[in-house]
Amino acid sequence: GEDVEQSLFLSVREGDSSVINCTYTDSSSTYLYWYKQEPGAGLQLLTYIFSNMDMKQDQRLTVLLNKKDKHLSLRIADTQTGDSAIYFCARGSSARQLTFGSGTQLTVLP
Amino acid sequence: DVKVTQSSRYLVKRTGEKVFLECVQDMDHENMFWYRQDPGLGLRLIYFSYDVKMKEKGDIPEGYSVSREKKERFSLILESASTNQTSMYLCASSLQGENIQYFGAGTRLSVL
Numbered sequence: 001g002e003d004v005e006q007s008l009f010l011s012v013r014e015g016d017s018s019v020i021n022c023t024y025t026d027s028s029s030t031y032l033y034w035y036k037q038e039p040g041a042g043l044q045l046l047t048y049i050f051s052n053m054d055m056k057q058d059q060r061l062t063v064l065l066n067k068k069d070k071h072l073s074l075r076i077a078d079t080q081t082g083d084s085a086i087y088f089c090a091r092g093s094s095a096r097q098l099t100f101g102s103g104t105q106l107t108v109l110p
Numbered sequence: 111d112v113k114v115t116q117s118s119r120y121l122v123k124r125t126g127e128k129v130f131l132e133c134v135q136d137m138d139h140e141n142m143f144w145y146r147q148d149p150g151l152g153l154r155l156i157y158f159s160y161d162v163k164m165k166e167k168g169d170i171p172e173g174y175s176v177s178r179e180k181k182e183r184f185s186l187i188l189e190s191a192s193t194n195q196t197s198m199y200l201c202a203s204s205l206q207g208e209n210i211q212y213f214g215a216g217t218r219l220s221v222l
Contacts, residue, residue: 008150031209042114042200042213043153088152092209096141096160102152 006089006101013109018076020104022089027070029091033098034063034074037086046074046087076106084108113137116201116214123221129188131217133201140206142184144168144176147198147216159184160206191221 004024012018024032030051035043049056049063049072056063062075076083089101117132135142141160145153145168155168157176165176173195177185184203188195198218202211 004152033210035213040215042215043202043211044213045210048210096204096207096209097143097155097158098209098211100153102150 004101114214139203
């Protein structure tokens, strides 16, 4: 299977919470990242979590890491139309590279 | 703020043409990367460089080459463009020893 896996699509209603999930196979990753790509733009770093942490919160964003299950999630509280974008999960490697998932297209419905 | 600039947002080329995609970063980063992005496949690493005049193959280097003559500039070259190279190309840079990468806005290349 793929090294980093994500669902391709997610739709939520404006004001609801969004949860984007990611699984990975390589447990040696030191950091795990979430990037956001708005239409027609490059990737922008949203947040990241060190592998010895379980949770990180940054305003409306909450990252949860389950190391045992190799599962990472990004929760966006009070989702707004401006949150519509593609969200990429990525894991860092010792070779200074990043391995990306396929991206989840988040659509926020009014 | 880190700025990574890709010289073109959109390019249209003919099959067989030689194509240059340019990327410049202004933060003195040692590491630079070229990816292509295709729907449902995420980002795939084409080539990367950790220093001037240094290059390493990524996961899909076939049909591409790169040049890094100066620290701030990393060029991707399609020696003879083919239709299956129609894609979004993203350049990124990072500091030595760090994983966090900063991306340019991308170049959407169409090969006809």
